[in-house]
Amino acid sequence: MNCLRLLGLLALLSALTPLVCCVTKKTDPVVVVYTSVDQVYAEPILRDFQSRSGIRVRAVYDVEASKTTGLVNRLIAEQNNPRADVFWNGEFAQTLVLAERGVLGAYRSPAATGLPSLHVDPEGKWTGLGARFRVLLVNASLLGAKPAPSSIFDLLDPTWPADRIGIARPLFGTTATHASALYVSIGPSRARDFFSRVEARGVRVLDGNSTVRDLVVAGELLWGLTDSDDACAAVKRGAPVRVVIPDQDELGTLLIPGTVALISGAPNLAQGQHLVDYLLSPGTENALIDSGFFQLSLRDLRLKPGCMPTGEEVRAMTAGLPEIRRSFQICQQELREIFLK
């Protein structure tokens, strides 16, 4: 009989689940934001917006482990009946994909004043917000007096043992974007040749930029190519590492501006615009620089106080964002042949 009661209870729970799950929420003004910015950085910003504006923020966060198949594909799949109001991306390549696919709506935020035209979409479908860039993270203790690498082409330098230097797999995330930018900057054949030689040399090709950072911090790698926010997180934690901005003589490093966009057909349009304005404000950009997610303001491209020498201007690659996006697919096809076999 006890068993019978237990099973009866289970059946009742089964039947009630959809009802319990779908209890109607409060009717406060709400804004839905999908963001690929790390939760630890984005959460305080969104909380601040909520307390200032009285608009309840409902966020969905992405993770690096989803290999860029997370929120962007969710937005594409939801395109016919959008649920999100704002897409706040930590980089730009996937935002351009969404713009191409018609997922983003036009909105020229008054808060974008002062941003260079390069970082504002002419159709108003996205706007840049702060920037990270690609860096070489060096284990200073292991390197000793030896001069640090200064270019991504040092990955091919035989004086560095190949199994002690590393990059993230250039098929996902910002490393994929960096590869695409190289295709544009130095030409497809030179870029292809560069990556072929990196692979042939046996340079460690790792799971992600954070893995590169962790292995440099652990001393398993002498140095590796990663993102400035990952590198600065290691510096902040007191790891024996140094950050080098590569290719400052000629090529420049890849700048990774964050992007903010309003979703086409956003269900809470006014609240969405309000959030976009807030995110694009210099105050938010500074807060993100202070927290270590961004290292540059797009308004002056000078390094802010943090893990690198302040005041320096970062020389960026000249490849335009749309060109980088255009070369992305062919670059990926070729790199898959090299790195996935």
Added chain:
Amino acid sequence: MPAGTEGDFPEIAYPPTRGIRAKTTVRIILQGLFVLMVFGPFCAVALQLLDPGVEAGRSWIELLLPTGRRGQLLMQSAGLATGVAISTTALGLLAALALWRCRQGRLSRLKWLALVMAPIPPYIHALAWMTALRFLSGGAVGAGPRAVHGWLLAWWVETMAFLPIAAGLCLLGLEAVRPALIESARVIRSDLKTLGLIVLPLAAPGILGAFVAVLLFSLTDYSVPSIFAVDVYTLEIFAEYSATGNAGEAFLLAAPVSVLAIGAVLVSQLTVSEAASAASPRVLTPMAPLSLPDWFKLIEKGGLFVLGLQILVPLVTLAAQLERPARIFETVQLAAGDIFFSFYVAAMAAVVCLAPALGAARGLLSARGRNRLWWFTAVLPLAVPAPLIGIGLIVIWNRPGLAAFYDSALMPVLAALTRFLPWAALVVLAQMRRVDQSLIEAARVHGKGTVMSWLRVDLPLVAPGIVAAAGIVFALTLGELGATLLVTPPGRSTLTIRIYNYLHYGGSADVAALCLVILGAGLGAALLVWAAMSGWSWLARRA
């Protein structure tokens, strides 16, 4: 009549009563629910291929047939998965044998703790083992020929990550063996021969189930191989999906993995059906533990040692990364909403899966002739990459008028059901196969009616399998990421999503604290299974 009883009892022709008709209707509804839940997202993604709005990059044939580099990748994946499945099943079986033979004392009560690490994502196992190896080798995990060490590490870490599931399924298989048969064999054979000739063949459903489960988990896992720079086919699917955003094409690319999965399950089931029919009917009777030679006990203990290592290494490395209690409290407090939501979703998935799993298990139990399609139905979606299941759910549920459902916790529950319902059905099936059919026949003859006898006899007899299935679904749902990420309602997040977020940030202390919370949940699930198995023994004694 179920497969297991054929040949032992004559077929009795019962006149169709209202109760039987109601039972059949309920079974059809539950089976329909199973097919809808499992195949709905699968079909929705497949239909994307017919969407004229989606730009087709390559031809279907080109995507479906893994030739050249992709063929090589598929072979590599199959090789790694087979290696992992063999080692995990062997180790799991040895550990399960040692636990199974402890029929009395403390160890017998603690044996279901083997499942405790099941909800910890393989990625965390990888990080734990990398930390341990770095500590043991003085920071030289990267030393040695890269290709060799990558494969070895990926194989070892996946073996460790999937060992709890394998040990649990092997243990279920062993527990299903009828003690009376063992006792009969012991009269004329040594215990070692009884083990080889009677116990293992009769426990084959569980053992082969473990092999196939691990094979599928390994085939579809990209996180561990990716960490150790091992190229596998699933990474190709993700790279394609990431570059093109075309779910239909990614679905076609995943088809060869599905074919491998179906092949593995069908081959295992051909073997299982023979073993199962030889094993029934069953009545549980007390049994003295098998007395095995010392060398065998030593090997068994080796398996048990590795099982312990699989719990201890992540536990110690996680504990070593914890910071002061105030920081742990702060992390857990910050994640309180995610913890609650994760447990809620996992509990709901565990509860809701039961009814359709029962229906599907009944279908699988009678899977003969055309009914063998049931195996195809249950297995096909197991090898579909999780993000595609998420996309399928979005296509189905994101419609005007369904916002109340779509923006609710129902979506991650559905994602978990789509992914793990087949596993629940297989676990319930294992329990159904061990039920003594004579009890059910007797209840039908003497009972108050079909529905009441089903509620009072059939269901309590299958109850341990139901609770075990719920425990497994609970554990797997807690660690789910790929599909959940795509359908989690805005404003909600799960513990696993937060852990992966911290991993990127490099917050190892936070990751450790939250993983230990998951571990606590795993412990809860293991205790649930233990309670179910104890309940089963109690019921069996009463019967």
